[in-house]
Amino acid sequence: MTANQSKNDKAWEIIFEEEQILARIAQDGFFQISSTRINQQREARLMTKFDHAVQLPQIFKDNNLTIQPTSRGNYIIGSFESYFQLPKKSTEEVAYRELPANIETLEPSNIYSESSAIICAFLSGMIDDVLGETTNFTILGRMSTGTFKYYIQNTQNGTRQIIDVNKSQCEIDGGFEGDSQLAIVEAKAETVNDFIIRQLYYPYRLWSSKISKEVIPIFLTISNDIFTFYKFRFTDLQVYNSIELVSEYKYCISKSEIEISDIRDILETTNIVPDRSETFPQANSFPRIIDLLGRLYNAEEPLNTDDITLNYAFDVRQTNYYVSAANYLELVNRVKTKENEVTYILSELGQTIISQHPRKRSLELVRCILRHRIFNLSLKIFFDKAQRPTKEEIVAIMKNGTEKISEGSQSTQMRRASTVERWLEWILELPMTTP
Numbered sequence: 404m405t406a407n408q409s410k411n412d413k414a415w416e417i418i419f420e421e422e423q424i425l426a427r428i429a430q431d432g433f434f435q436i437s438s439t440r441i442n443q444q445r446e447a448r449l450m451t452k453f454d455h456a457v458q459l460p461q462i463f464k465d466n467n468l469t470i471q472p473t474s475r476g477n478y479i480i481g482s483f484e485s486y487f488q489l490p491k492k493s494t495e496e497v498a499y500r501e502l503p504a505n506i507e508t509l510e511p512s513n514i515y516s517e518s519s520a521i522i523c524a525f526l527s528g529m530i531d532d533v534l535g536e537t538t539n540f541t542i543l544g545r546m547s548t549g550t551f552k553y554y555i556q557n558t559q560n561g562t563r564q565i566i567d568v569n570k571s572q573c574e575i576d577g578g579f580e581g582d583s584q585l586a587i588v589e590a591k592a593e594t595v596n597d598f599i600i601r602q603l604y605y606p607y608r609l610w611s612s613k614i615s616k617e618v619i620p621i622f623l624t625i626s627n628d629i630f631t632f633y634k635f636r637f638t639d640l641q642v643y644n645s646i647e648l649v650s651e652y653k654y655c656i657s658k659s660e661i662e663i664s665d666i667r668d669i670l671e672t673t674n675i676v677p678d679r680s681e682t683f684p685q686a687n688s689f690p691r692i693i694d695l696l697g698r699l700y701n702a703e704e705p706l707n708t709d710d711i712t713l714n715y716a717f718d719v720r721q722t723n724y725y726v727s728a729a730n731y732l733e734l735v736n737r738v739k740t741k742e743n744e745v746t747y748i749l750s751e752l753g754q755t756i757i758s759q760h761p762r763k764r765s766l767e768l769v770r771c772i773l774r775h776r777i778f779n780l781s782l783k784i785f786f787d788k789a790q791r792p793t794k795e796e797i798v799a800i801m802k803n804g805t806e807k808i809s810e811g812s813q814s815t816q817m818r819r820a821s822t823v824e825r826w827l828e829w830i831l832e833l834p835m836t837t838p
Contacts, residue, residue, distance in 0.1 A: 435473070475571060479566060490651070493631070534584050542585075542587075545573070573602075573606050587621065591625070592698075626691075626693070689825065700753075705738050708745070781800060
């Protein structure tokens with residue numbers, strides 16, 4: 404066991420060894436397990452919730468395994484193609500929508516949860532636009548799937564495994580019914596690379612058997628104030644992997660209207676502070692830092708590493724990197740509990756910034772970044788030369804400073820330079836990505 408193992412990693416390793424799961428899968432092609440057995444090691448609800456492939460326990464990753472529920476309290480483990488990879492790049496333009504003028508209880512500056520995002524998407528007309536018809540908000544919450552069978556692809560031998568589902572549980576973030584369609588929406592208040600198809604497929608099978616209208620599966624992400632809708636279809640009702648992406652839509656509720664002159668003004672007026680070299684960030688996606696801040700903003704109590712890993716599209720290593728990056732910017736504080744466990748909360752600065760209007764929030768985050776010498780001088784290269792700095796130029800800035808980050812191998816310096824590159828990319832794209 405290693406320092407980067409989560410509680411789930413450790414618990415599943417024990418279960419795999421005690422139950423000889425790998426040998427059983429090699430013999431039968433799958434292994435069935437009950438929540439009662441899982442609970443003997445750790446709570447099943449924590450041990451089976453892997454919305455994204457990155458969250459899978461290491462022993463699952465190492466052996467190309469995933470887990471699917473078959474009923475309330477029973478699961479099947481096998482080499483199943485359980486996840487759908489979302490497109491990495493999008494060419495869709497962002498459309499602007501407004502909340503109704505009489506709404507006071509929803510603020511564009513506080514859309515950090517799936518529930519608030521769903522409501523905003525409905526009230527602003529995004530859902531109707533995606534479906535092309537007027538809808539009503541009709542479905543929400545947990546429900547039984549009923550009984551059905553389906554085929555899922557085996558990633559190891561290319562065959563299909565049949566799985567029997569008997570009143571398993573599914574949860575729908577939002578169901579929207581129009582004259583001819585019912586949209587089933589699964590929402591994530593973060594940037595993600597993939598999602599488990601089951602979150603759309605089980606509700607799709609349930610409602611396809613109940614109504615005559617066409618059921619439209621939709622996956623929604625909300626990150627950096629952008630609502631991205633992925634509209635899907637299943638080409639074969641009984642085949643889990645027959646999912647196809649039909650179209651993509653992007654929206655924003657509040658206009659930010661950031662100009663490149665705003666970025667230049669911050670660069671020229673921000674005072675540089677001494678770097679805490681031991682925590683120099685290695686977290687390339689700045690929008691995911693913003694997502695993390697939103698999660699902490701909504702948390703009722705401090706979160707530990709396992710809490711963040713379980714509820715966010717991270718593994719333990721990434722959780723450590725992104726929390727450290729937020730701490731580097733002084734937006735997150737580490738707090739020890741009475742049991743000496745390390746937890747994380749928003750700092751006072753983080754609380755202030757994350758509750759701001761999106762335009763103000765983005766510019767204050769830019770200021771947080773540019774308070775650090777390496778980021779500040781690297782951005783100045785862009786304005787001086789009208790081109791983005793190379794990794795080699797960024798490394799040269801590191802070596803010309805007094806920070807200890809100039810130490811380390813060439814590969815370490817290049818990884819750090821990659822983070823600087825990507826954060827500057829986020830800054831310079833703000834005037835282009837804010838409608």
